Amino acid sequence: MREICVIGGNRYFGKRLIERLIAAGDRVTVVNRGSSAPPAGTVHLIADRDDEKSLEAALGSRTFDVVVDQVCYTPRQAEIARRVFAGRTRRYVMTSTVEVYEYEDSADPVGEDAVDPRTVAVDTALPWDDPEFLESHYGEGKRQAEAVFAAAPDFPHVAVRVAHVLGGADDFTGRLEHYADRIRTGEAIAVPPVNRPATYIHVEEIADFLFWTAGEDFTGPVNAASHGTLTTRELCAEIGAHLPDGRTVLEAVEVGEVSPFSFRRSYGMDNSRATRLGFPFGDARSWLPRAVAETLGKDH
Structure with a gap:
């Protein structure tokens, strides 16, 4: 023990x-x-x-x-x-x-x-x-x-x-809900003009x-980090699949606050050290549908 x-x-x-x-x-x-x-x-x-x-x-x-x-x-x-x-x-x-x-x-x-x-x-x-x-x-x-x-x-x-x-029904950050609320109403989602992917x-x-x-x-x-990167569009597409009556509107803003998970710079991490040490990461695109369903399922 x-x-x-x-x-x-x-x-x-x-x-x-x-x-x-x-x-x-x-x-x-x-x-x-x-x-x-x-x-x-x-x-x-x-x-x-x-x-x-x-x-x-x-x-x-x-x-x-x-x-x-x-x-x-x-x-x-x-x-x-x-x-x-x-x-x-x-x-x-x-x-x-x-x-x-x-x-x-x-x-x-x-x-x-x-x-x-x-x-x-x-x-x-x-x-x-x-x-x-x-x-x-x-x-x-x-x-x-x-x-x-x-x-x-x-x-x-x-x-x-x-x-x-x-992921998780207990995600306390509210970041995916930010997107869901705007997709449901068709409200614009603020993103940088060049929106970088992240791990x-x-x-x-x-x-x-x-x-x-x-x-x-x-x-x-x-x-x-899981294998692969995700973009804001990919996140929105998966969230939108749970909100068939919604509408995704991405609005590029030059200055000011942008939505969570939209980035002016890349946030991609190389996970090869952990992989060499023996940890088997999954693929982000494979588990994304599950993550969105877990987080939004309780409310949507």
Whole structure:
């Protein structure tokens, strides 16, 4: 039986990861602020991860085989986690994001070496506690968090750079509903004049990936994305299939906010490292109908 700690993980693919760990016979400890109960069958520790003393007190003398950190958004949080979990775990898995590549505008899928966290400058003095600043610097916060872990060679860690996640009736983001609402009424959907494709991953697949990663021994950044890219038109076509009386109107806008999942730059990730390591990704176009049906089925 492995001892696994999951920080956060109460919803969406984190919840599915915990279900997989429990089904495999792992003993799972969930750390959160106590605002919601973790899945049944887990040990629940209440702590504020931003408060080092609170986190240390909650953990006590516990040690783990693997820690999966679902909610590390800033270098400050990473520094606290690195100090607290040093000597407590053999492996630390941080859930990162495709957004770390926000400055890598390439027509080709980007590999992990495009952003080497060992070369990323860390600035903990930035206003990371300001929600508006954090939201507008999401990719930068994740980049710097990765850099904090990468600066400690004696702290074995993985940064899972997750593609855009689709699927599940419990998708809380509202991004597919954004399209469905507009297709149903024929309202214009704002997109860039040149709308780039992106890589995606199904909610069940990223849960599978994190579960698999917990059992492996590789380290460093790794891209997690299904094979192939999807465009806004492909998403709209699949959503439109569920709304036969609707109408899809894409309106190109030069400036201003555009719809979610429409991009002025490419967000394609190269998943070959994970594939070589042995993870069998699915094809995004194959699971897209399922993802849309799951997310919209509850309302449409």
